[in-house]
Amino acid sequence: MLVSVISICLVAGAASSAMAASVYRHVDAAGNVVYSDEPGAGTRVDLKPITVVDPTEVEPSADSRQSVTPEAPAVEYERFVITRPQNQQTLPTGQAGDVQVRLAIEPALQRGDRVQLRVDGKVSQSPMHTSVFVLTQLPRGEHQLQADLVDAQGQVRLSTPPVTLYVQRASINLPANPNNPDRGNSPNRGK
The missing domain is CATH 2.60.40.10 (Immunoglobulins)
Structure with missing residues (x-):
């Protein structure tokens, strides 16, 4: 029993130290802001605790338990x-x-x-x-x-x-069409 109590205390201590790890803010030579867990020449940043909620334990609110009313029926177009x-x-x-x-x-x-x-x-x-x-x-x-x-x-x-x-669209192949690429090469041109 003593071994299990000690194991639990060690695991809890390791978890709390991981959760309480310090974070440091550095600015590198290029002016980029970098966050790290190494102090170096950075300044310590105090982070607010994160709230973690287990989604399986959340009770649905009274509003979400209300039945969803179907949309109004679609208009029938005649x-x-x-x-x-x-x-x-x-x-x-x-x-x-x-x-x-x-x-x-x-x-x-x-x-x-x-x-x-x-x-x-x-x-x-x-x-x-x-x-x-x-x-x-x-x-x-x-x-x-x-x-x-x-x-x-x-x-x-x-x-x-x-x-x-x-x-109906004018064909580009018609001799009178100005967009016809062969229009200038017509053998009857100039006669």
């Missing part, structure tokens, strides 16, 4: 469609692949909800609280536009039916 451009619409060459995308949303878009726009299945406009998007420089060809309604948690709740859009 209408969520792309109204412009119209399905199967063709953008003429003069528009250079620029188009304004408008949505009809009824009831009005709720505060926590946002809309994101996808072009050909890829998100092209990140979720925003709007019903109008602008697409620029769409390449020539066929494109599928679709909008998603995203809730406050980032979950897609609703998607519009897809709208097909055809974009």
Whole structure:
């Protein structure tokens, strides 16, 4: 028994000396502040005791024991469609692949909800609280536009039916196009 009492005292003494170890503050030749347990030319720093709490012993507070009330039910939208451009619409060459995308949303878009726009299945406009998007420089060809309604948690709740859009763009290979690299080398030039 005497051996175990002595062992306990030695362990307690070692623990208290480790907890009460002095800390010294030094400034090196480069002006950096260094903290160490070696006194050297440093000054002693008195540290405040650290409070340690065992998380398994903490009792939940009265507030945290209350049941979490679910959020208000999400609004059910009666209408969520792309109204412009119209399905199967063709953008003429003069528009250079620029188009304004408008949505009809009824009831009005709720505060926590946002809309994101996808072009050909890829998100092209990140979720925003709007019903109008602008697409620029769409390449020539066929494109599928679709909008998603995203809730406050980032979950897609609703998607519009897809709208097909055809974009006409002037070909760089046309002889009259000023961007055609072969325009100056035309055999009929100057005739």
